[in-house]
Amino acid sequence: MxxxxxxxxxxxxxxxxxxxxxxxLGAVLVVPILQINLIWGDESEFxxxxxxxxxxSVLANDVKIVSMLPASKFNKxxxxxxxxxxxxxxxxxxSDLQKLRxxxxxxxxxxxxx
Numbered sequence: 001m002x003x004x005x006x007x008x009x010x011x012x013x014x015x016x017x018x019x020x021x022x023x024x025l026g027a028v029l030v031v032p033i034l035q036i037n038l039i040w041g042d043e044s045e046f047x048x049x050x051x052x053x054x055x056x057s058v059l060a061n062d063v064k065i066v067s068m069l070p071a072s073k074f075n076k077x078x079x080x081x082x083x084x085x086x087x088x089x090x091x092x093x094x095s096d097l098q099k100l101r102x103x104x105x106x107x108x109x110x111x112x113x114x
Contacts, residue, residue: 001069003083005035008049016104018082019063020097027080028064031055035083051110058108062100 002018004011015032022029031046046052056065069079093101 001030001079001081002032003035003081004032005083011049012105012109015109016101019059019104019108020093020100021082022063023097023100025080028066030069031065031067047112049112051112054110055108058103062103 002014004014004018006014011032011034018029018032021027031052034044034046034049046055052067059065
């Protein structure tokens, strides 16, 4: 589970990182939560900004993505909460993970059409 903060560029970078981390850990990714911007009072959710179906379908073969945490089984499965991280974590990744980063940034994260 990931909570992203900052502006649009920071959101995208953190989401890219979260997908790669999920892939490395073999973990299920919960659709990222966008932290409420205190300055602008923006309460937008992921699906208000990004095309959620595009995100899920492009990454279907790379990472399992769910819309929310299940109501039960937390003790058995565990939850990892990621927040306040940046893309400097991924300077020397193997080529397959670098390709995944590009796939997320340029194919999966599309701005929602209004």
